[in-house]
Amino acid sequence: MPIKAMTQEWMDAYKAAIQADPEYKSIAKDWEGSVSLVVNPDPAKNVPEPIYLFMDYWHGDVGEFVVCDKEKAESAKFVMTGDYARWKQVAFKELDATKALLQGKLKMRGDLPYVVRNIKTVNKVIDILGKVDTLWPDDNK
Amino acid sequence: MAGGYAGKFLRVNLTEGSWGDFTLDDDTLKRFIGGSCLAAKLFLDRYSLDADPLSPENPLMIMTGPMVGSGFPGTSRFSVCARSPQTGIWAESACGGTFGPDLKRTGYDGVVIEGRSQGPVTLTIDDSGVRITDASSLWGRDIYEVTDEIKAHDKSVKVLAIGPAGENLARIAAIGNDKGHFSGRAGLGAVMGSKNLKAVVVRGTSAKAAKADDEGFKLAMKTAMQEIKDSALAEGLHMMGSDANMDLGMVTGDVPVKNWTSGGEFDLASNLSGPTMREKYLTKAHACTNCPIACKRVVKVDDGPYTTEEGPGPEYETCAVFGTMMMNPDLTAVIKANEFCNRYGMDTISCGSAIALAMELYEKGEITKDRLGGLDLSWGNMDAVLKLVRQIAYREGFGDILADGAVHAARRLGGSAMDAVVHVKGLEAPMHDPRGFHGMGLAYMMSNRGACHLQHFVLATEQGMASWPQLFDMKDDYEGTTSEGKAWLVYNSENYGILANSLSICHYVAYAIRPETLRDAFNAITGFGFDFADLLSTGMRDWTLKRGFNNLLGISKKDDILPKRIMTALEEGGAAGSVPDMDLLLREYYALRGLDERGFPKEEVLLKLGLNELKERLYR
Structure with missing residues (x-):
């Protein structure tokens, strides 16, 4: 049964998928710090308000995974912002997140060299994201 | 007079110890722009292709483009060009640093150096004129030492020098500008060494190339600065360099x-x-x-x-x-x-x-x-x-x-x-594996100086650093390990990217700004009024001109090939199990580029691009 994207239930499922992944722990062993995803509103695609997602990663473990408010999102070590359609492209692996960043389709606030050094971790969590059975806001229009 | 140009070129003959100026008409400048494209045009028009690359008859050309000296980001560049002693074909090597703008401010768009001096010399070009002076005391010294020695007398000068490798005619010798910037590839340092030319020193303060549209330039400049500020690519390059x-x-x-x-x-x-x-x-x-x-x-x-x-x-x-x-x-x-x-x-x-x-x-x-x-x-x-x-x-x-x-x-x-x-046409491949990015493999095969990542923007488009659907039909994200659709991507990325070395703008800046911004800045400087189609057409002319140059030196389809090692799949890593489909890539590319079965540009392509004289030489 698909889960509505960007809801708390979906965040829980995503967290569980990361925890269940056999490779994640070793790949992400060096990663420290929280990541927020900011989804810009797109009313035409049933995203009327911005959505803020906070995820805490720490040395191969995962902590708090919550839908949050703007203030909490901005407290994360890394804040990535983009339009809903771009995030969906990333989840579907139609657009690589690094390429989206370089092309300006996603924006990031945070330590860019740290992300580059840990690019395998970034790719891994995106890979897992695509495996969560998801109902996207514009899927049921 | 087109905007952006100093208006004259310097021709120096080291055998005779003489020099003089020459000019080019606006139509030539508009069609061949500057940098390496204009150098190739000059070479074909004025010099013999038969001369040994290390002989006095092989000219060494140092060329700027119309954007150099404008103050626009990334336009400090210049191209050094000659026939390569390493590959025997066309050689060009663009360089950043400090030399280009100062050369322009001496009142010259470029310098063509002919002949061979009897002994080591330095060529100096400054506001007071041109001088050829004895460089015996500099010969044998490395580039850092020579640069320091020359700058000890006047630290404001800009230095282009060779080191022991160039003196010893190592065919991989480079030319260094102010220690940290190099025209590295294809052995141009050996060409300079063969002329007994240890250094070229410039100091220009007086000449200023007029822009066609100052207000338009200011606007494009402001836009470019904002786009660079907003660019994660530019931020990454600043923080981590190309590494x-x-x-x-x-x-x-x-x-x-x-x-x-x-x-x-x-x-x-x-x-x-x-x-x-x-x-x-x-x-x-x-x-x-x-x-x-x-x-x-x-x-x-x-x-x-x-x-x-x-x-x-x-x-x-x-x-x-x-x-x-x-x-x-x-x-x-x-x-x-x-x-x-x-x-x-x-x-x-x-x-x-x-x-x-x-x-x-x-x-x-x-x-x-x-x-x-x-x-x-x-x-x-x-x-x-x-x-x-x-x-x-x-x-x-x-x-x-x-x-x-x-x-x-x-x-x-x-x-x-x-x-x-791993080489194409005698030039070792740069450090980008075509098994991971098949389009780069095609770009290596078709680059006019041999395997090269800098004669085009394929690195940016195939690896996703930039996406320019407004310029040509392209996707935001290409899978590296596929050959399908890559000929189109490479063909267009060449036509746009090759302009970097004629306009003389840095690849990284061109990746970070929108094509509209580059076009607008170029037009504001030159007054040429190019649209995207004109820019791409100019890139086509550039590529075809250099291809014809190489065809005249014997290059044909047999040389458009990836080496055995690249056609052998790796067992591990991101490119594991993947090799480019050379047949597909070349078949599609040849059709797009208008190359015949021999690998020569077809007559109608040459005529369409206005390369009539080249057509006569290729089809005589």
């Missing part, structure tokens, strides 16, 4: 490992990466004239066997060729090798590739320790590598065999050597 590619490229299969025989060496990459350099050895970022990105590294190694004083640091290409290619995990050794190549004046890609080849042959037992004069050239032995770098520059011992590059070395060494060289 930001090391970690990312190892994941995608871009980074060659162990002389192109391996992949997936993530720890090795991490030791050599841009973030590591930043954390441990970077003292500051350095910018070419008028560049807000400042991607250049200034580094210092305080301790250990490879202690290095503060100075220019290595680019990604150098970190790969003296790092992953040699199975060397020590970034300090790469920094030292970079310093040696800078001082001796050698292209790091060619030098490192030749040494990596020798390491492989040493492992196979095809080169013995005796033949190496006692050097143990095991993978990762950087003490031996550094000794060999010096030997190459001075053509001593085994270094003499490697001094002309990996292809010449393989021919002399025999055995399995040629199968272990």
Whole structure:
């Protein structure tokens, strides 16, 4: 049964998928710090308000995974912002997140060299994201 | 007079010790712009293709473009061009730094150097005129020493110099500008050395090229600065330099490992990466004239066997060729090798590739320790590598065999050597593996100076650093390990990207700004009023002109080929199991480019591009 994207239930499922992944722990062993995803509103695609997602990663473990408010999102070590359609492209692996960043389709606030050094971790969590059975806001229009 | 041009070119004959000015009409400038494109046009019109590249008859051209000196970001560049002593075909090597804008301010758009001086000389061009002076006291000294010596008299001058490698006619010799910027590829330092020309010194303050539309330029400039400020690519380059590619490229299969025989060496990459350099050895970022990105590294190694004083640091290409290619995990050794190549004046890609080849042959037992004069050239032995770098520059011992590059070395060494060289048309490939990015393989095959990542924007478009659907039909994200659709991508990325070396603008700046901004700035400077179609058409003319140049030198379809090693799949890493589909890539590309079965531009293509004289020479 698909889960509505960007809801708390979906965040829980995503967290569980990361925890269940056999490779994640070793790949992400060096990663420290929280990541927020900011989804810009797109009313035409049933995203009327911005959505803020906070995820805490720490040395191969995962902590708090919550839908949050703007203030909490901005407290994360890394804040990535983009339009809903771009995030969906990333989840579907139609657009690589690094390429989206370089092309300006996603924006990031945070330590860019740290992300580059840990690019395998970034790719891994995106890979897992695509495996969560998801109902996207514009899927049921 | 078109905007952006100083209005005249300098022709120097070192045999005669004479010089004079010449001009070009606006129509020629509008069709061939400047930089390497205009150089190719001048070469074809005025010089013999039959001359040995190291003979006095091979002209050495130093050319700027109309955007140089404008103050627009990334326009400090100039191209050095000649027939290559390494490959025998067209050679061009663009360089950033400080030289281009100052040359323009002396009142010259470019310099064509003919002949050969009796003894070592320096060519000086400044506001007071042109001088050829004795350089006997500089001969034999390395590029850092020569630059310091010349600048000791006037630190405001800009210096272009060769080191011992150029003097010794090593066919991989480079030309250095102010220590940290190089025209590296295809042996142009040897051409300069063959002329007994140790240095070109410029200091220009008075001449100023008028812009066609000052207000339009200011607007384009403001837009460009904002786009660069907003660009994550520019931010990454500022923070990590071009070596930001090391970690990312190892994941995608871009980074060659162990002389192109391996992949997936993530720890090795991490030791050599841009973030590591930043954390441990970077003292500051350095910018070419008028560049807000400042991607250049200034580094210092305080301790250990490879202690290095503060100075220019290595680019990604150098970190790969003296790092992953040699199975060397020590970034300090790469920094030292970079310093040696800078001082001796050698292209790091060619030098490192030749040494990596020798390491492989040493492992196979095809080169013995005796033949190496006692050097143990095991993978990762950087003490031996550094000794060999010096030997190459001075053509001593085994270094003499490697001094002309990996292809010449393989021919002399025999055995399995040629199968272990990754080159196209005699030029060693830069550090981007076509098995990870098939479009780059096609770009290597079709680049007019041999395997090259800088005659086009394929690196940006195929790897996703930039997406320009407004320019041509392209996707935001291409899978690297497929050949489908790549001919179209490469063809268009060439037509746009090749302009970088005629407009004389840095690739990185062009990646970071929108094509509209570059077009608007170019038009505001020149007044040419180009639309995107005009720009792409100019790129087509540029590519076709140089292809014709090479065709006249014997290049044909047989030379458009990837080497055996690249057509052998890797077992590990991001490119594992993948090789480019050469037949598909070439078939589609040939159709797009209008090449006939011989690999010559078809007559109708030449006529459409206004290359009538080239058509007459190719089809006479």
